[in-house]
Amino acid sequence: MSRPFYDRARGRNRWLTRQEIADLVGISRMQLWRWEQRKDFQREKEKRVKAYVRSLVKTRKSYADMALNGDIKAFETIVNVMKG
Known part of the structure; x- marks a missing residue:
């Protein structure tokens, strides 16, 4: 999960899709999914949330x-x- 992104076209905050997150990071959506399956990634994500x-x-x-x-x-x- 990333922070809400302000979408000017819609005039409100919305969550980024996994594809948008992958594009921002410069990886494929499948690589993002693989990272999300790792325990160390999950712990870090939970800590930041x-x-x-x-x-x-x-x-x-x-x-x-x-x-x-x-x-x-x-x-x-x-x-x-x-x-x-």
Whole structure:
């Protein structure tokens, strides 16, 4: 899994396909699949996904704290993120 990619044509975030990821890295889709089957690749992927999720949670928590303390911009940011 990679981070969501902002697709200007669609005007929203979307996940990259495996083919798009392979093209970005410069490998075939089959090679990407082989890498995904390896235990060391899976561990590294899981580690990075967890770090990414933790960074999102910390950011949203701090926005929530700021909104609870009366910060209108933080509140608007939370609402906009939830709308998607």
